[in-house]
Amino acid sequence: MEWRPILSTLRRHRIPASLLVLEIALTCAIVCNAVFLIGQRLQHMQMSTGIDEHALVQIQLAEIEPSPDIYARAREDLAVLRQVPGVQAAALTNQVPLGISSSNSSIKLDLAQRQPTLNAGTYFGLDLPQTMGARLVAGRHLQADEATNVDVVLKALATGDAKQLPAVTVITQAMAQRLWPGQNPLGRTFYIGPVGVRVVGVLADLARANAYNDATAHYSMVLPVFMGVGQNQSYLIRTRPQDRQAVLKAAVAALKKADPQRVVTRQRTYDEVRSKFFENDRAMAGILVGVIIALLTVTALGIVGLASFWVAQRRRMIGVRRALGATRRNILNYFQAENFVLATFGIALGMLLAYAINLFLMLHYELPRLPAIYFPVGAVVLWVIGQLAVLGPALRAAAVPPVVATRSV
Amino acid sequence: MFGYYFHLAVRSLGRNRVLTALMVLALGLGIGACITTLTVLKLLSGDPIPQKSARLFHPEVDPLPAQGYVPGQSKPPWGGLMPYADAMNLLHAGKAERQAVMALTQAKVEPRQLGQKPFFSDGVMTTAAFFQMFDAPFKYGSGWSEGDGESRARVAVIADFLNDKLYAGRNSVGETIRINDHDYRIVGVLKPWSPQPRFYAVGLGGHSYGNGDAVYLPLQSARADGMDPQNVSCWEAADIKHLETSPCVFVYVWVELADAADAGAYETFLSNYAQQQIATGRFHRPEVALPDVMRFMRDAQVVPDDVRLQAGLAFGFLLICVVNTVGLLLAKCLRRSREIGVRRALGATRRTIFAQFMVESALIGLAGGVLGLVFAELGLWAIRHQPAQYAALARLDLAMFAFTFVVAVLASLLAGVLPAWRACMLTPAPQLKAS
Incomplete structure (x- = not known):
């Protein structure tokens, strides 16, 4: 391949050539960053919750008349739910993983500490890990006799008398690792406010309800506090995946029958919880994919248009x-090589731009650095698109008969 | 040519x-x-309120303890949510043209008509000047007075769409409406009014966009009837049954000044207030802030x-x-x-x-x-x-x-x-x- 004539021709058509380079560069820069953003969203959407997602349904109720005894009401509801055919387990919880509405606590390792060590999602409930299907990797589960009713907890907090409070908890491996790196967490104590809590069990994983940040998404603990019925409480039911809809319907009917003075504010499978949590990310990823396709199409069409004119203009040559x-x-190769040269300049400039845009995004949107792998992949994509786009005009050029040289026009 | x-x-x-x-x-x-x-x-x-967004300000103070305080590097936390006591102090000081305290609650509305089911909607718990300050227009009746709030009177202002739903759009002033298991007397019905976004409550919970809040109740009356605010943050273990006296924040204060240029004077007043509270030992941090509507929304990252x-x-x-x-x-x-x-x-x-x-x-x-x-x-x-x-x-x-x-x-x-x-x-x- 003879490169010199190509370069000298391009030098004579500096403006159209540089426009094409500029277009490729801008496309390259935006596409690299958009693909990176999509990757970030997809990775976030893959977040594990550590629970048996396809086997769970959630029901939330609101009472019209306040229950005289919120604990008795909840215990009765749980008994009713466990009678529903197909229900394997049922539990009362204040939140569900990825449920958005969350309860969290600041945790200290030492009461004298100025700043909390971390902030963790705080689940209140009994049998909660078992019902959700969160796997226990060390220690034991919470036991029924360790449960405390929530008003006792509130009273103790108000008076500062911590003797009555739940003194045990089950935490996730991620939280244990962060609190005591490389050590056995069983039997150790941390503090929620002034109250010391002893770790008796470790779960493989349990995502928190407000898992927006990947780094802290798996800091969760379960406290044996019995909340009773209330606005933010909901029932989690475990069943076989294929029975979920039927069980959901039967369970709602059973709960309404037990106390007709209530409205169901929420009834959904856990899959819907996950889907709802990530809906913004999914929408954004969809928009980005659309933009990438539109951009690459416009750029390819631009190359086709410009190359066609170039060919038409150079018919004599x-x-x-x-x-x-x-x-x-030879003619075909000439135009292909020309496009390759332009694309290469464009890609080189585009990489610099992509890096600059990434730096800007890192500064303003807390994004990580663009991994180096995006550069060669982006380059190959644009080279391929350039070659595909130029193929049509180049073939037309190759079809020009030699006799054109002898004509005056 | x-x-x-x-x-x-x-x-x-x-x-x-x-x-x-x-x-x-x-x-x-x-x-x-x-x-x-x-x-x-x-x-x-x-x-959301172009005619006076430059004259509406959101006072913010920092009630956090001295622990972990680095002078000059902290600002009022929780997007300007305030403890009840301080909000009431600012309200009673009356240094601005108008001032109001507010929080959101989930309001269960029980229709009187048989066969209609109760439903939940957003309720605003606030003080008397709210309606005039935010230019909320009345279709029937009017708001309540400061005295109604102080005396825990059970009075309510309802939104246009709720009036349509419950009373088919007729003048319902004087009727009784059952909200969260208590009877409230309707004193006013608003015309359609829904600033987009609902700037006055961004960060209080609920929806920022949509057709607005359904009911408006005097803050003191609603709290006395046990209605809980939607967004509460506490900096110490607290008894959430008695929020007014707990180390917790759950209300916003908004003030209207006669002129945007008075902001400096109000900020000085706010600063002095924080210093006073430090002197009495309640506060430990002197930082205050006074953003106007647009800056408040920028800080709250509404976009x-x-x-x-x-x-x-x-x-x-x-x-x-x-x-x-x-x-x-x-x-x-x-x-x-x-x-x-x-x-x-x-x-x-x-x-x-x-x-x-x-x-x-x-x-x-x-x-x-x-x-x-x-x-x-x-x-x-x-x-x-x-x-x-x-x-x-x-x-x-x-x-x-x-x-x-x-x-x-x-x-x-x-x-x-x-x-x-x-x-x-x-x-x-x-x-x-x-x-």
Whole structure:
């Protein structure tokens, strides 16, 4: 391949050539960053919750008349739910993983500490890990006799008398690792406010309800506090995946029958919880995919248009070359090589731009650095698109007969 | 003359249909994307109360303990939520033209009619000056007085849509409405009123967009009846049954000043208040803040990052489309050097050639604008089906409609300048000779 004539031709058509380079560069820069953003969203959407997602349904109720005894009401509801055919387990919880509405606590390792060590999602409930299907990797589950009713907890907090409070908890491996790196967490104590809590069990994983940040998404603990019925409480039911809809319907009917003075504010499978949590990310990823396709199409069409004109303008030159012995393949290769040169300049400039945009995004949107792998992949994509786009005009150029050289126009 | 250029442009564009279509399509796509994202951005960052947003301020104090305090490096936490006691102190000090304290609660409304089920809606617990301060217009009756709040009177103002739903739109002042298991007497019915976003409660919970709150109750009365605020934060273990005296924040204070220039004086007052509280040992941090409506919304990040990113992306896209059009127009103009040569030889001036090419570009721009409008409508239709609170509000308004064409013609003229310049600088002789 002879490169010199290509470069000298481009030098004579500096403005159209540089416009094409600029277009490729901008496309390259935006596409690299958009693909990176999509990757970030997809990765976030893959977040594990550590629970048996396809086997769970959630029901939330609001009472019209306040229950005289919120604990008795909840215990009765749970008994009713466990009678519903197909229900394997049921539990009362104040939140569900990825449920958005959350309860959290600041945790200290030492009461004298000025700043909390971390902030963790705080689940209140009994049998909660078992019902959700969160796997226990060390220690034991919370036991029924360790449960405390929530009003006792509130009273103790108000008076500062911590003797009555739940003194045990089950935490996730991620939280244990962060609190005591490399050590056995069983039997150790941390503090929620002034109250010391002893770790008796470790769960493989349990995501928190407000898992927006990947780094802290898996800091969760379960406290044996019995909340009773209330606005923010909901029932989690475990069943076989294929029975979920039927069980959901039957469970709602059973709960309403037990106390007709209530409205169901929420009834959904856990899959819907996950889907709802990530809906913004999914929408954004969809928009980005649309933009990438539109951008690459516009750029490809731009290349086709410009190359077509270039070919039409150089018909005489092509005819002369053909008359002087150039084969069709030579002409084809010439235009392909020309496009390759332009694309290469564009890509080189585009990489710099992509890096600059990434730096800007890192500064304003807390994004990580663009991994180096995006650069070669982006380059190959644009080279391929450039070659595909130029193929049509280049073939038309190759079809120009040598006799054109002899005509005056 | 213009008519002739127009004729020439149409003929020239008709000669290269594919290319023309390509340019119009690219421009249309870019403009459609820009108008879609700009509409959303405008919707989200718009001024919810333009007539007095510069005179409404949101006082903020920092009630956190001395622990972990680094002077100069902290600012009022929780987006300016305030402890009840301080909010009431500011209210009673009355240093501003008007001031109100507010929190949101979930209101269970029980219709009197048999067979209608109770339903939940957003309720505002606030103080008397709320309605006048935010220019909430009354259809029937009026608000309540400061005295009603102090005496825990069970009075309520309801929204237009709730009045329609419960009383079929008739004057319901004097009727009794059952809210969260307590009977309240209706003293006022609002006209349709729903600032977008609901700036006064951004961060208090509930929805920022939509048709507004359903009921308005005196804060003290509602709290006495056990209604809980939607958003509570505590900095120490607290008894959440007695929020008023606990180390917790759950209310906003808004103040209206006679003039935006009085903000300095009010901030001094606020600063002195914080110092006083430090002297009594209640506060430990002297930082205060007094943002106006627009700054408050900026601080609260009312416009999501994703929307900004999308707008940036759309402008990058339009830029590429414009570069693309420049390239294609230029290529086209180079091919027409003979035509230009002939016209110049026949006496056309450079100015005429330039004008002719610009008319052609503008024509492409107008066509791109029309197509862009179609794409924008499509884009907004897609936005309306997105899972966002503001989704239903995403519609093209008249200003944006006009703006589309301004952007389209500007973009195409910008794209046309270089080719037109090249065309008019051609010397006629060589072009004629070459043929």
